[in-house]
Amino acid sequence: MNSNNSGGSLRAGVAKSDITTSQEGALINDPLYAKALVLDDGTNKVVIIAMDALAIGVIGDIKEDFLPKLRSRIEQELQIPGCHVLVNASHTHPPGRLLCDDDEQVDRTFDAVRRALQNMTEVKVGSGVGYEDRIMINRNLTLKNGKHWSIRYANPCPPDEEVAAVGPTDPDIGVIRIDRMDGQPFAVLYNFACHPLIGVPQRAVTANYPGFASKVIEETLGNDAMALFLQGAAGDVIEVLFKDVNRSRDSEPIGTMLGISTLNAIRDIETKDAKLSIISETIMLPRRTDIPQRIEALLEEQTRLLESLRTTCLNIKTFLPLYIKYALNPEYPSDYSYRYLQAEKIGDDALTTLDTENRNNLNKYLENIHTMERLTRIQENIVTLNFHKAMNDKADNAMMPAEVIGIKIGDCVLISAPAEVLVEVGLNVKKASPYKHTFMAAYSNGFLDYAPPVAQYDKGGYEVVECHLGPEWQQLYEEKADEIIRKL
Incomplete structure (x- = not known):
């Protein structure tokens, strides 16, 4: 749906x-919110909802019927087209259940929109x-053989000597500043590619x-x-301290850094009258x-690695003190150097x-450790691919719908994607x-x-293993995103 601008001053509401x-028993560190911003320029009304949640449907606490239920209520009770509603998940990762019950999610989120409109x-x-650029890193490490090895809890990091480079990140914080007519701050939309995983203590x-x-x-x-x-x-972005074992996991310090960096940008932004434009289209990806070929290749590599394991007289009890020595x-x-000099x-x-004998045994044990890693x-990837193969086998359609929304607010454009897009694609768009x-x-x-x-499909990174989409998705999405942006 495409709506053009004409007449009226921009009005906004937030709640x-x-x-x-x-x-019961949930340990709460800080509250999670559904924050609603309603914009109305006299011709178009737009609703932008920012939710502290893992995702909008499929995984996490929000079910797939959440969005259609919410949009239906907004359309019927508030007379705002459902396709003018953008709901974004912060992708905060749960230790357990994060959000209130399913029906309450819809009720409370709708209530925020209703109050914002009032x-x-x-x-x-x-x-x-x-x-x-201080808080994140691309988790897909590029190895010297050209493959990717992802920084994850589910597997160890690769040996340092095999790492050739780190991938790109997007350090830009996109900021939309909204002021009252007297210049007092009213709301701030800020957009940043990050992967909130560290959490808080306990x-x-x-x-x-x-x-x-x-x-x-x-x-x-x-x-x-x-x-x-x-x-x-932020699909392949992660906190630079994600694997740190020398301090407690606490995301508040890096949140403070992000907040201050955003404030530094806010103070330099001048505000003026603005118009709205919105386009919502659905493409099939x-x-x-x-997946079967990927699983077969991993099984072959698994067999080769198992065959490469070598006998060793050491175990962890004897290896560790010997390695340190x-x-x-x-x-x-x-022994002391004088013993060697005297022996010579x-x-x-x-x-x-x-x-010589000890070094040979140490090298054999280290090679076995690296093989085990x-x-x-590989085993984790095989399990994941089999899971996704089962999901694809159950699917009744070889294509998946993907809604793409473009919103122009003054001189700024927001473009959406219903997926965990990797940073390179975001930078391309x-x-x-x-x-x-x-x-x-x-x-x-x-x-x-x-x-x-x-x-990246042949490089072995975690995101490709976990992916449902065929590689053709990228061109289809980028072309549609570009088309929508240029129509706004």
């Missing part, structure tokens, strides 16, 4: 509802870009660092201004068909022979846009799981 679980005020809008329920960032922004701006976080193309003093590992002087090679990763400020709201209005670029 939020607490959607945190009330499950409290509309004239506003001015501006957009800008902040910068934050694995409590949390909105993760986007929640902490929003709190910093709101408390600093005052005036009851609301900060709405929109997740970006293909399911992947290569030879690492501490590679030249004289077995009298022609005694017992120490050097012992060292590879086998762990932004680069191709004719607008200075184009922000991708991935994880919006559905969830098709990971959406990796076609060039």
Whole structure:
């Protein structure tokens, strides 16, 4: 559906509802919200909802009927077209159930939209870009053989000597500033590609660092201004401290960093009158068909690695102290240097022979450890691929619908994707846009799981293993996103 602009001043309303679980025994660190922003320029009404949730349907606490139920109520009771509603998930990861019961999710989210619509005020809008590159890393490490190895809890990291490079991230913070007519801050939409995984101590329920960032922004701006976080193309982005074993897992410090970086951008944005335009279209994306071949290739690699395991006289009890001893003093590992000098002087090679034998055993054990680590990763990938093969086998259609929404707010464009889009695709869409400020709201209005670029399908990264989409999806999506952006 495409609606053009004509006449009227831009008005906006915001409201939020607490959607945190009330499950008995749940440990709550900070509340989760559904935050609603309603925009109306006299011709178009747009609803943007930012939810502290894993995804909009399929996985996590939000079921697939949530979005149609919510849109139906908004359309019937508030007279706003359902296709003018964008719902974005922050992708905060749960230790258990995060959200309230299914029906309450719809009721409370709708109530936030209803209250936002009841409290509309004239506003001015501006957009800008902040910068934050300290908190995240691309989790797909490029190995020297050209393959990818993903940083995950489910498998160890690769040996350091095999890592050649790290992949791209998107450090831009897309910011839409909304002010009251007197210049006082009213709301901030900020868009950033991150992957909220660290959580908080005791694995409590949390909105993760986007929640902490929003709190910093709101408390600093005052005036009851609301900060709405929109997740970006973050499928292969992860916290740089994700595997840190030397400090407790706490996302509040990096949330504070993100909030401050967003505030730095906000203060430089000038606001002015703005118009709205919105386009919503649905395209069909293909399911992947290569899963059986991927499983077969992994099984072959698994067999080869099992056959490469070698006998060793060491176990972990004997390996560890021996390894430390030879690492501490590679030249004289077995005793003081004078023992070696004296042995050399009298022609005694017992120490050097012992060292040679120990080094050979250490190398064999280390090779077996590295093989075990590879086998762990392969087995996890085989299990995942078999799971997705079963899902695809049950599907009654080789294609999957994907809604793409474009929203133009003044000089800024938001483009959505109903998937866990990888950062390269997000960067492609932004680069191709004719607008200075184009922000991708991935994880919006559905969830098709990971959406990796076609060039990564043969590299073995986790996102490709976990992916339902055939590689043709990228061109179909990028072309549609570009078409929508240019029509706005």
